[in-house]
Amino acid sequence: MMRQNKIIQSLVTGSLFLAISCGIPKVTIKENQVNVPSSYVTNSKETSTDAKIKWKTFFDDPNLQQLIDLALVNNKELNILMQKVAMSQNEIQAKTGEYLPSIGFGAGADLDKVGKYTRNGAVEENLNIREEEKFPEPLTNYKFGLYSTWELDVWKKLRNAKKVAVMEFMASQEGKNYLVTNLVAEISSSYYELIALDSQLKNLEQNIDIQKNALDIVKLLKESARTTQLAVKRFEAEVQKNQSEIYNLKQDIIETENKINFLVGRIPQPIVRSTVNFLQMEPKMVQTGLPSDLLENRPDIKQAQLEMEAAKLNIKVAKANFYPSFGLKAGVGYEAFNPKFLLSSPSSLLYNLAGDAIMPLVNRNGIKAAYKNASAKQIQTVYEYEQTILNAYTEVVNQMSKIDNLQQSFKLKRDQVDALNESISIANQLFQSARADYMEVLLTQRDALEAKTALIETRKNQMLAVINLYKALGGGWN
Known part of the structure; x- marks a missing residue:
């Protein structure tokens, strides 16, 4: 089965480059x-x-x-x-x-208030952070970190x-x-x-x-x-x-x-x-x-x-x-709804890594x-x-x-x-x-x-x- 998948993958790749x-x-x-x-x-x-x-x-x-x-x-x-x-x-x-890779620093804060009779509002109404404590309303969020993008040449x-x-x-x-x-x-x-x-x-x-x-x-x-x-x-x-x-x-x-x-x-x-x-x-x-x-x-x-x-x-x-052009995106930083939790590791730590390939096909x-x-x-x-x-x-x-x-x-x-x-x-x-x-x-x-x-x-x-x-x-x- 694996061999068949490799053959199909090779045929698809070859056909793609032939088309290009x-x-x-x-x-x-x-x-x-x-x-x-x-x-x-x-x-x-x-x-x-x-x-x-x-x-x-x-x-x-x-x-x-x-x-x-x-x-x-x-x-x-x-x-x-x-x-x-x-x-x-x-x-x-x-x-x-x-x-060359592009590296930047970003920081942000936002405030979010949703309607009570919406899906998110219904979830917040029935969700407590701790016992007998209601979900914060409005909800704040703080974050900062490094982000990077790089197009592979x-x-x-x-x-x-x-x-x-x-x-x-x-x-x-x-x-x-x-x-x-x-x-x-x-x-x-x-x-x-x-x-x-x-x-x-x-x-x-x-x-x-x-x-x-x-x-x-x-x-x-x-x-x-x-x-x-x-x-x-x-x-x-x-x-x-x-x-x-x-x-x-x-x-x-x-x-x-x-x-x-x-x-x-x-x-x-x-x-x-x-x-x-x-x-x-x-x-x-x-x-x-x-x-x-x-x-x-x-x-x-x-x-x-x-x-x-x-x-x-x-x-x-x-x-x-x-x-096709190939790119990498990555980021690392901290995010929390309360500033006192912002530097808590690893609880507030966030990171991401993504790759993409874009190729023009039509027009x-x-x-x-x-x-x-x-x-x-x-x-x-x-x-x-x-x-x-x-x-x-x-x-x-x-x-x-x-x-x-x-x-x-x-x-x-x-x-x-x-x-x-x-x-x-x-x-x-x-x-x-x-x-x-x-x-x-x-x-x-x-x-x-x-x-x-x-x-x-x-x-x-x-x-x-x-x-x-x-x-x-x-x-x-x-």
Whole structure:
């Protein structure tokens, strides 16, 4: 008979788990398929990377270092994200507590009066505690004790949920690091844009001085009837046009200063900056290393990887909801109708122990939907991880190409500026000897100004390309 009962029990258990397994929908778990190239440039032997260099070493300008230091403390967006990191860390503590036993203390007192013509009232009417003593009315009751509940983590649902929380916390830290990388790059770029604007303003003022000198010469020539009033007016108009441009540059300088102040987290104020000739600043040479270094150095790639691993574990958490959950409940304490009997042992001692198992059988649509969503989320995070790696590699290649092309462009523009500066002097001499028209002088001055402005802009773009390459390699957060 016992053997038959065991067989029946095994068949029932097997059938139950078979029914559970059959009710679980099939989902796809995607693996990433990104193959990082062995190098950025064919036959490149470069293996070291500047991404590991700390930003304070990479940016050696003390004024810029001070701005970045202030931003890492006061930047509002960074401080907001830090609170999100703290919340992710608190989530680990919450998930840890879910799979540990819960123990609490409870105490209570109650008063009970029942109707005389009820079942309980009739019992109390005919029941005495001791001879010739009536049942107390109303009846009091006092109790206190410890109670505990514990969900047994048979399917590792709670432990996996804790691991997910840990990975999400680590991902939030990498997200913070990525924000720091962008913040350092943005402040550095704005800082050099500001210096470039200073250089453009100085260049424009120098050009205005040259044009004023030319205007004085034209006025003298007009007085000696060697040129016309038209030439004087054209030179005056050119000076006035460039003088008005000064105010546009000053406004750009104010806005760039305030952009930096906003990133630093302070009210608008002048920015202390380098006064070195901007065109004499040489862009740094950046070691790119190998593409595989991006997986280790780029915070956004590491964040995407952690989110991908967390999503994979979340599938297991969602799947465990199809299985039975087992719990234990226990309590121990004292209970009595009179306080003087409350601590009487073992008379007033009470205890209980119970176990339960709950399993969803019918209408599991919500659980199925959560399971399918977990699967879809896992596939999504894999695509996001692949996209992040592809974007990182593309950013590095673009910036490397940009640095090379800007270097060639700067050399040609510098030669152009030198040639035009010489042509200004030649044009002035020819105009004074009536061998050149005044328009040739004006156009030469205008071309020289535009060429010098373009040269400054090219130098600025060189500095920004180096900063962006440093950021693309994963530098700036450490």
